[in-house]
Amino acid sequence: MPERLVRPYGGKLVDLQVPPDALEELSAYAATLPSLQISNRSAYDLELIACGAFSPLDQFMGKDDYQRVLDEMRLQSGLIFPIPVALPVEPDERLKLDEEIALRSVKNELIAVLTIQEIYAWDREEVSGKVFETQSLRHPLIAEMHTWGSLHVSGPMRLLRTPIHYDFRELRLTPSQVRERLKLFGHQNVVAFQTRNPIHRAHEEITRRAAEENDAVLLLHPVVGLTKPGDISHYTRVRTYKALSAHYFDPKRILLALLPLAMRLAGPREALWHALIRRNFGANHLIVGRDHAGPGLDENGDPFYEPYAAQELVEQFSDELGVTMVPFKAMVYLPDEDRYEEISRIRSGVKTASISGTEVREDYLNNGRNLPAWFTRPEIAGILEDVYPPRHKQGLCLWFTGLSGAGKSTTAEIVTTLLQERGRQITLLDGDVVRTHLSKGLGFSKEDRDINIRRIGFVASEIVRHGGLVICAAVSPYRAARNDVRNRIGSDHFVEIFVDTPLEVCEQRDVKGLYSKARRGEIKGFTGIDDPYEAPNNPEIHLDTVAHDAEENARSIVAHLLQKGFVKSEKEDEV
Numbered sequence: 001m002p003e004r005l006v007r008p009y010g011g012k013l014v015d016l017q018v019p020p021d022a023l024e025e026l027s028a029y030a031a032t033l034p035s036l037q038i039s040n041r042s043a044y045d046l047e048l049i050a051c052g053a054f055s056p057l058d059q060f061m062g063k064d065d066y067q068r069v070l071d072e073m074r075l076q077s078g079l080i081f082p083i084p085v086a087l088p089v090e091p092d093e094r095l096k097l098d099e100e101i102a103l104r105s106v107k108n109e110l111i112a113v114l115t116i117q118e119i120y121a122w123d124r125e126e127v128s129g130k131v132f133e134t135q136s137l138r139h140p141l142i143a144e145m146h147t148w149g150s151l152h153v154s155g156p157m158r159l160l161r162t163p164i165h166y167d168f169r170e171l172r173l174t175p176s177q178v179r180e181r182l183k184l185f186g187h188q189n190v191v192a193f194q195t196r197n198p199i200h201r202a203h204e205e206i207t208r209r210a211a212e213e214n215d216a217v218l219l220l221h222p223v224v225g226l227t228k229p230g231d232i233s234h235y236t237r238v239r240t241y242k243a244l245s246a247h248y249f250d251p252k253r254i255l256l257a258l259l260p261l262a263m264r265l266a267g268p269r270e271a272l273w274h275a276l277i278r279r280n281f282g283a284n285h286l287i288v289g290r291d292h293a294g295p296g297l298d299e300n301g302d303p304f305y306e307p308y309a310a311q312e313l314v315e316q317f318s319d320e321l322g323v324t325m326v327p328f329k330a331m332v333y334l335p336d337e338d339r340y341e342e343i344s345r346i347r348s349g350v351k352t353a354s355i356s357g358t359e360v361r362e363d364y365l366n367n368g369r370n371l372p373a374w375f376t377r378p379e380i381a382g383i384l385e386d387v388y389p390p391r392h393k394q395g396l397c398l399w400f401t402g403l404s405g406a407g408k409s410t411t412a413e414i415v416t417t418l419l420q421e422r423g424r425q426i427t428l429l430d431g432d433v434v435r436t437h438l439s440k441g442l443g444f445s446k447e448d449r450d451i452n453i454r455r456i457g458f459v460a461s462e463i464v465r466h467g468g469l470v471i472c473a474a475v476s477p478y479r480a481a482r483n484d485v486r487n488r489i490g491s492d493h494f495v496e497i498f499v500d501t502p503l504e505v506c507e508q509r510d511v512k513g514l515y516s517k518a519r520r521g522e523i524k525g526f527t528g529i530d531d532p533y534e535a536p537n538n539p540e541i542h543l544d545t546v547a548h549d550a551e552e553n554a555r556s557i558v559a560h561l562l563q564k565g566f567v568k569s570e571k572e573d574e575v
Contacts, residue, residue, distance in 0.1 A: 006322045008280045010056025010079055013175055014049065016112075017161040027160055030113050034094040036153075038087065041144075043105050044225045044262035045085050046112060047162045048277075050176040053259070055280050060087035062154040063120040070130045073269065078277060080321055082269040084131065085180060085503035086122065087114075088148035095119055103157075110160050117155035131266055137301045137479050140229055140487035141264050146480040147454070161257060165260065168224075168238050170482075173257040179282035181255055182217055189216035192283035194274045196227040196263070197357070197383060198240045200376040202331040204248060205340040210287055210326050211253050219283050220245060225531045226262040228295060230490020234258075236387050243379040257281070265295035267305035268313040275314050275323040288314050289328035296491065299538040333374050337432040361492070366565055391565035392424075395464030397489050398557070400473040401482060401536065402499030403528045404514060405506035407545045407553075408473040411499060414554035416471055422558070422567050424469050429456050431474030444525050450481045457485030464489050469566070477527045479534045497557065498539040501527050505546060 015378040019024055038046070048054050056079055065075045066084050089095065095116060103112045128135050128142050137143045137539040165172055173181070182190055191210045195203070211218040222241055224234035238258065245256045261277070264270055270293035275286045292310035297303055330343045332352040346352065355364075355375050364371050369379040376408040398415065400408040409430050416426045431452075435442065438455055442448040453476045463470040476482050486494045506528065507515040518526035525531045541560055543553045561567045 006284050008055045013052030014055045014058040015052055016050040016157055018158055030102040030110050033100055035102045035104050036345050037104045039107055041085055041262040043163055046230050047260055050159045053175050053277050053280050059157055060154050061085055062118045064249050080317055082272040083264055086152040089151050089153050090149040091151055111204055112157045112159050114157045115155040116153055119151055119153050122152055134304055136298045137483040140296050143480055143483035171256055171258045175281045178257050182282045185217040187215055187217045189214045189285055190219050190283040191216040191285040192219040192278035193219050193287045195222045196231055198237055199244055202340055205331055214285055220256045221259050223261045223263055225260040226257045230485045230492050237382050240380045265293055266296050271310035271314050275321055279323050283326045287326045287328050328385055392568045395467045395493055396469045396566050397460045397464050397494050399478045400469045400497045400499055403506045403533055404475055405509045406499040406501035407550055408499045410550045411554050412471050412473040414551055415557050418558045427463050427470045429472045453481040457488055461488045462504045464493050475527050477533045496536055496539040496540040498536045499543050501545045
């Protein structure tokens with residue numbers, strides 16, 4: 001049996017906190033240094049490095065650690081570490097070896113001082129293949145990596161402050177704080193449960209059984225950093241966890257704490273990482289689910305990872321890491337007995353009931369139906385129903401992509417009219433209009449085009465997040481940028497529409513004369529002439545603009561949205 005409340009991985013918890021009496025002086029000094037503004041992802045990583053959650057890691061990885069993690073899932077010391085944690089930056093003349101630089105948040109707050117000991121290049125395709133086992137741009141992190149700088153910097157850090165989280169402050173506990181509280185329970189073991197979704201009755205049963213069978217405290221440890229795009233917000237999820245832990249668990253058997261982790265959705269490797277992190281919080285068991293930390297489906301509709309690969313990898317390293325893998329077993333409800341049971345223990349012919357995650361969204365929440373009490377607790381159902389409007393009131397992005405002159409804007413304008421006719425309020429972001437206002441001053445280099453698309457995507461994501469329907473019509477020639485927007489918004493609320501018009505037809509329609517100028521060399525880097533257009537591999541809607549006119553195509557799009565429930569039918573309006 002693993003040692004009770006095992007020591008942190010590597011022997012001790014990292015703590016980068018500067019003594020209070022030196023903090024004011026360091027802050028004043030940091031304000032005089034060159035600054036590097038880091039992403040939210042890097043800020044989450046820094047926070048967990050600083051408090052010891054990533055122990056034995058005490059800084060962003062240097063080249064040797066980084067490479068061995070890619071190749072062998074180990075640090076140079078030989079200790080397990082399956083996920084690379086590095087600080088990506090753009091080339092900058094201010095970055096000099098042995099010099100100090102101040103790290104700032106996206107809000108420009110001073111976070112830490114880093115002494116630059118290494119600056120090294122990294123390869124996106126290598127990371128994609130070794131860590132994520134795919135090159136698919138439908139994987140959220142692979143698309144996101146195209147926005148990261150081409151270099152990494154590394155070196156020792158002195159912490160000025162961790163990001164201030166004003167929400168659920170009583171639950172935001174460091175590894176040291178969690179370990180101290182766990183000692184008070186007096187049980188032999190600690191079973192951690194990683195979650196980024198609401199917990200329903202089946203999860204409740206599994207976690208309770210795992211705690212009882214292992215004479216353990218349950219560490220309910222949800223991720224509240226960056227999760228899968230489109231996930232229910234952590235504000236809603238934490239409300240459900242608080243309700244469950246308060247009313248349906250033995251208070252002597254559960255500790256609820258929040259983990260500000262930026263997930264990578266790396267499947268098996270990530271599951272092993274989760275086990276390492278939970279060991280640092282004092283757990284010696286981890287419940288590992290089917291397709292644990294998977295990002296969903298690729299462009300062909302297939303899962304990125306085998307369903308039990310995560311369980312197998314954690315079990316493989318269980319003894320060395322000191323964390324026992326507890327498999328998340330499939331559970332079903334037995335209506336005649338009013339209880340849950342593992343599928344493997346049910347006799348043939350016994351009546352069962354279950355609801356999949358897809359059915360929860362599609363059949364219940366999207367249709368305004370109440371979730372049954374046998375499936376989820378009434379408190380949880382009420383919280384979800386309050387924040388989950390019917391599908392026709394949810395946010396959605398229609399993303400038109402295609403060559404210049406393909407007919408994107410014309411079709412988008414007709415769709416706008418047809419949807420307004422059916423009661424939806426529309427925001428139309430046309431590529432030409434956006435360049436006049438939001439992206440004025442950008443050129444047409446690949447970098448500027450990507451910036452333009454990601455700006456449109458950011459605005460679109462905010463509209464969708466607040467329940468609006470936004471239509472974007474832009475050439476958007478590169479798959480990586482389009483998939484980054486998809487992943488920012490979430491695939492359930494993103495419809496990619498490929499306006500597939502042959503180049504020669506676009507040239508015939510060239511009312512602006514752009515193709516002619518490009519052919520004569522007066523315009524450089526013009527999409528379709530001397531710069532590539534990367535057509536979508538599997539768009540939700542593929543329009544043929546030769547066989548069908550713009551209105552026919554627009555009506556086919558509305559029909560698709562009706563079928564998906566994003567628009568109410570005329571019969572529903574009459575009710």
